[in-house]
Amino acid sequence: MRCPYCGGLDTQVKDSRPSDDSSAIRRRRICPDCGGRFTTFERVQLRELIVVKRSGRKVPFDRDKLQRSVETALRKRPVEAERIERLVSGITRRLESTGEAEVTSEAIGEAVMEGLKGLDDVAYVRFASVYKNFREARDFEELLGHLAAGAAQAAADEVPATGEPVPVPPARRPRSRAS
Numbered sequence: 001m002r003c004p005y006c007g008g009l010d011t012q013v014k015d016s017r018p019s020d021d022s023s024a025i026r027r028r029r030i031c032p033d034c035g036g037r038f039t040t041f042e043r044v045q046l047r048e049l050i051v052v053k054r055s056g057r058k059v060p061f062d063r064d065k066l067q068r069s070v071e072t073a074l075r076k077r078p079v080e081a082e083r084i085e086r087l088v089s090g091i092t093r094r095l096e097s098t099g100e101a102e103v104t105s106e107a108i109g110e111a112v113m114e115g116l117k118g119l120d121d122v123a124y125v126r127f128a129s130v131y132k133n134f135r136e137a138r139d140f141e142e143l144l145g146h147l148a149a150g151a152a153q154a155a156a157d158e159v160p161a162t163g164e165p166v167p168v169p170p171a172r173r174p175r176s177r178a179s
């Protein structure tokens with residue numbers, strides 16, 4: 001980063017920290033040539049990222065879809081929504097920061113696995129087992145559909161073991177007296 005005071009190119013980062021709302025990284029920099037100090041901000045730049053599927057078809061990257069697949073893998077796991085949000089943002093940012101305009105569906109799957117590995121073992125295994133079965137011939141979209149179906153099945157399997165609801169006896173009515 002060029003020094004705004006003397007134009008020197010060897011400025012150094014002295015300190016890096018997230019901004020208050022964590023939407024940016026604030027870096028304190030110093031110029032060894034003139035001693036000038038200044039601050040730079042690193043922010044997310046949303047750009048059109050294209051996903052290349054196994055079929056070769058190209059579709060715009062869909063952050064919501066990524067989030068749904070991560071949430072499905074983390075279903076009923078003790079992980080706060082905020083951490084899921086951060087994971088999805090982190091994956092998205094990594095994909096965007098490759099510098100390439102296109103990313104393969106496989107790279108997304110790998111990034112999700114990598115992220116889940118550090119977050120929750122069960123979710124990682126869930127995602128990885130499904131993903132690895134699908135990586136041969138099918139694309140990420142099908143994986144997401146499969147995960148969603150798996151979640152529905154899991155919900156069906158989790159019917160409480162107590163079984164049938166206990167029938168509630170009808171309330172007794174006071175007998176009406178014939179007058």
Ligand SMILES: [Zn+2]
Binds near residue numbers: 003007032034
């Ligand atoms: Zn300078």
